[in-house]
Amino acid sequence: MKQRAPLTLAAVTAALAALTGVAALTAPATDGQAADTKAATAARMPVERSLLVCPGPSSSDIAETTYTAFTPGAPAGAGKGSARLLGATAEAKPVLEPKEPGKPFGATASGADAPALTGSADGALAPGWTAQLTTKVSVGRTRGVLGVGCTAPGTDFWFPAVGTAKGREDYVHLTNPDDAAAIVDIKLFGPDGPAKPDVGSDGIRVDPKSTKTVLLSTLVPGAQLADATAHVTTRAGRVGASVQVGEEGVGADWLPAAADPAGSLVLPGIPADATSVRLVVFVPGAEDADLKVRLAAPGGSISPAGNEQLHVKAGMTAAVDLKDLTRGEPGSLLLTPSDPKKSAPVVAALRVVRGSGAKQEIGFIPATAPVGVRATVADNRPEENTTVLALTAPGADAKVKVTASPGTGGGEPASQEVTVKAGTTQTVALAPAGGKGSYALTVETLSGGPVHAARTLSLPHEGIAMFTVQAFSDDHSTVSVPKAAQDLSVLTR
Numbered sequence: 001m002k003q004r005a006p007l008t009l010a011a012v013t014a015a016l017a018a019l020t021g022v023a024a025l026t027a028p029a030t031d032g033q034a035a036d037t038k039a040a041t042a043a044r045m046p047v048e049r050s051l052l053v054c055p056g057p058s059s060s061d062i063a064e065t066t067y068t069a070f071t072p073g074a075p076a077g078a079g080k081g082s083a084r085l086l087g088a089t090a091e092a093k094p095v096l097e098p099k100e101p102g103k104p105f106g107a108t109a110s111g112a113d114a115p116a117l118t119g120s121a122d123g124a125l126a127p128g129w130t131a132q133l134t135t136k137v138s139v140g141r142t143r144g145v146l147g148v149g150c151t152a153p154g155t156d157f158w159f160p161a162v163g164t165a166k167g168r169e170d171y172v173h174l175t176n177p178d179d180a181a182a183i184v185d186i187k188l189f190g191p192d193g194p195a196k197p198d199v200g201s202d203g204i205r206v207d208p209k210s211t212k213t214v215l216l217s218t219l220v221p222g223a224q225l226a227d228a229t230a231h232v233t234t235r236a237g238r239v240g241a242s243v244q245v246g247e248e249g250v251g252a253d254w255l256p257a258a259a260d261p262a263g264s265l266v267l268p269g270i271p272a273d274a275t276s277v278r279l280v281v282f283v284p285g286a287e288d289a290d291l292k293v294r295l296a297a298p299g300g301s302i303s304p305a306g307n308e309q310l311h312v313k314a315g316m317t318a319a320v321d322l323k324d325l326t327r328g329e330p331g332s333l334l335l336t337p338s339d340p341k342k343s344a345p346v347v348a349a350l351r352v353v354r355g356s357g358a359k360q361e362i363g364f365i366p367a368t369a370p371v372g373v374r375a376t377v378a379d380n381r382p383e384e385n386t387t388v389l390a391l392t393a394p395g396a397d398a399k400v401k402v403t404a405s406p407g408t409g410g411g412e413p414a415s416q417e418v419t420v421k422a423g424t425t426q427t428v429a430l431a432p433a434g435g436k437g438s439y440a441l442t443v444e445t446l447s448g449g450p451v452h453a454a455r456t457l458s459l460p461h462e463g464i465a466m467f468t469v470q471a472f473s474d475d476h477s478t479v480s481v482p483k484a485a486q487d488l489s490v491l492t493r
Helices: 009-020
Strands: 042-046 049-054 064-070 081-087 094-096 105-110 117-123 130-137 144-149 156-162 168-176 182-190 204-206 210-215 228-236 240-247 251-255 265-270 274-282 289-297 300-302 309-312 317-323 331-337 347-354 361-366 374-380 387-393 398-404 414-420 424-428 439-448 452-458 467-471 478-482
Touching: 049 130, 049 240, 064 081, 064 094, 064 374, 094 105, 094 117, 117 130, 130 374, 144 361, 144 374, 144 452, 156 240, 156 251, 156 274, 156 347, 156 361, 168 182, 168 204, 168 228, 204 210, 240 361, 265 274, 265 347, 265 361, 265 387, 265 452, 265 467, 274 289, 274 309, 274 331, 289 424, 309 317, 331 387, 361 467, 374 452, 387 398, 387 414, 387 439, 414 424
Parallel strands: 144 251, 144 467, 251 361
Antiparallel strands: 042 478, 049 117, 064 105, 064 130, 081 094, 081 117, 130 144, 156 228, 168 210, 168 240, 182 204, 182 228, 240 251, 265 331, 274 317, 274 347, 289 300, 289 309, 289 331, 347 361, 374 439, 387 424, 387 452, 398 414, 398 439, 452 467
């Protein structure tokens, strides 16, 4: 067998940096002890660079958009940092440039010319960097409050609850932050399986440093899909992807990508006054899924009458109308296998309506991953009853710490520890003391089981309960970096 030469620290450092893109690496201590032949324990280190992509906010000339960016407090000794959100065009004009961690920064834009954004944060501003765009359109077909968190670019996205039926206009927004073109495929799956695509609908090119919108109904001409699932993947490059939904009579909002396929899912933060809740589920694998449906309410978990179980065929999208299942109490939907020994991965999202008649408003809640160590949602408003945080512990009791940052116009941060009982949803209304302007909410897991969280922002207008729901997801502000030993050849095995 050919003997491998021990790697140098510089070589390993370069390889790890290439893999993570963000890891902070330090040299090993030289204490004279013999090198351990086993793999050294990994250390958690703050990321040194974060990248986010934000879609173009609206096609309406009367749209008013607020961009907000925030980084939680930096660890001691993190030094200075920089962050910029730029228009995702060749001109790349700065829209927002945060200056320090622990304080949110905001900017506004008007009309249909507000751009999609790309941006990066370095140094002390990188760990946990979060950005949010919130758009209010007061009248017209796409009226409503549309909110979405900016995301890291990726290569694979699931969007249950899209549609191509009459009265729906669903646009996939694709933004390419890189210097090479991205090639994107979009597949649609309805109640009978894959929808027959139009010729040329695959291989959508998104030029470097640019954004493209695709109307889903143009991909499957003639198909009237009230409930469908879109699968967005890239053959080359990476993109940021979100779906903007407009529905006649109930307004508009963003549908973010759902959590990756899994046997059990949590869809957190259904408003207490929801008048209609529709669950859309898709099975991407080869096995059918049989699911137990439960609502995690403040007092415990209950099964919605008549909808305790859901059967979904492989490769097909299923939908069920849960009506006003919250009945005046906030809640979160829990999906688990009917038989724990037969678990088929699924993706899911909720279409939620508040109000009635001509004063309805639509929003979406995709299945989400747990909060993890820490997660943040920016652009919360200090006015009474505008911001409600929902926390759900699906399997075991958990304790979290919730922190409201200062506002963009000042104020003092506020914190609160919350215990969430297993199988329940608890709500928190927390704002900075004397806060002015929008603020960020950060949730940190202290102990116990996983916690899922979502924030509802309500901005009523002329009797319409306009709202948007944003989920919290782990900010991945640290990366695991192996501690180097004197003999690093073990890393080549």
